[in-house]
Amino acid sequence: MRPISWNGPMWTAAEIVDRLRERGELWEPVRGAVGLRGETLRLYEELAAAIGTLTRSVAEEEWRVPAVLDFASLARADYFASFPQWLTVASHLSSDPGRLERLARSADPAGLVGAMSDPCEAALPPAVCYHVYPRFAGQRVDSPTLVTVEGTCWRHEGKRLFPLERGWAFTMREVVCLGTRDAVETFRRRGIAATRALLATLGLGGEVLPATDPFFAPTARGRRILQALKGLKHELRLPSGPAADLAAASFNHHENFFGEAFKIRLPDGTPAASGCVAFGLERWLLAFLATHGPDSAAWPSIFPDTPWKRTVSNPMEEAS
Amino acid sequence: MSTADRMLAWLNRRFAEGGRTIGYRTLLFEDGLIDSIRILEIIAWVEEASGRTVPDSQISMDRFASVERIAAHFLERSDVDGR
Helix, strand or coil: CCCCCCCCCCCCHHHHHHHHHHCCCEEEEECCEEEECHHHHHHHHHHHHHHHHHHHCCCCEEECCCCCECHHHHHHCCHHHCCHHHCEEECCECCCHHHHHHHHHCCCHHHHCCCCECCCCEEECCCHHHHCHHHHCCCECCCCEEEEEEEEEECCCHHHCECCCECCEEEEEEEEEEECHHHHHHHHHHHHHHHHHHHHHHCCCCEEEECCCCCCCCCHHHHHHHHHHHCCEEEEEEEEECCEEEEEEEEEECCCHHHHHCCCECCCCCECEEEEEEEEHHHHHHHHHHHHCCCHHHCCCCCCCCHHHHHCCCHHHHCC | CCHHHHHHHHHHHHCCCCCCCCCCCCCCCCCCCCCHHHHHHHHHHHHHHHCCCCCHHHCCHHHHCCHHHHHHHHCCHHHHHCC
16 A cells, blocks of 8 residues: 655554553553553544534534444345444343353353353444434435434454554544435535645645445445446545555445435435545544654644634535 | 447347437446446456456546447447447
8 A cells, every 4th residue: 555645754553552552541451442541542532522523513413322233224224245244243141040150150251251142132333324324214305414423333354453543443433414416425525625624734644535445245346346436435544654554534425325225315205315424533543643753742732722623613614 | 230339239138227228428327227236247248348357447437437438448449430
């Protein structure tokens, strides 16, 4: 992968993570799930707030979504034919007294938990926008409808997991747009412009490039080609080291895929189009640290008095 | 019949539904005419007709939007000039 242009010195992701671990500000109790504290947490929260402000400025509503999704909604969204390779599911310990007693008496209860659990009952969300479409199922959207959501997402990517860069659990902030095809495309392009403005404020390099999703076989190639051919997906790639970059945001046009799947209609009765702009917050943290270094004295201010917040009240509408 | 003519006949036989007709300049990727399965069928047809592999990197809207574009970029030049 080609590095994104950036003129300054860069830290590697490994150097950043080592430094944060030394300071006790990052830990990973389970591979792929990180905790943060101290200055690093403060920075993360500021970045999350900046991105949250950007998305709230365009969305009519903010939702607090539950921690799990039902399988039926994912099936309706064709998830199991699209990205089943990532899915994480939730179960619980069996309520059977015999099993619980066996666990309680075991010398190695941690090793027995899997065997003593019931079948899984819910999915941990692989993207927060999957919470949104089912709530509009069967409804009509009379004008562009925008919702913003933030939550923990789960994607198990095996050996590729690395703290902050590729988490099993990570935080996603999204804006979902439902409306006409043109309205969704306008929303997507404004999202790209507003995100570029935020990059400049944060002193980050980066490029928005065409991209495709890693669809699961056997339909993967056809879906990937169509997505690329129609220009339906772009990613913001941020530098994350001297010769590395990562996708820190994506700008997606779904055409009428979710509108058809969930019977979301326009006033003329045709399926609504949808799109989403998604930000991976831990990746913004890593890119910021790789660019500006792990020591807070070198970080540019992104607190409430920073210029973009004062002057850009509605960046997705004003940027173009 | 040129290769482009044969492609057009095949596309109409295979994909044209509801009385619509696909012409040389019909935009194949509008109105959901071509889905993720059909695009693979089209690529396979072009590969067989041209005797060449079509890598994904070569598939752009500029080269694949219509039969006219596909013929110009992947089939013999005479197919376009001679129709």
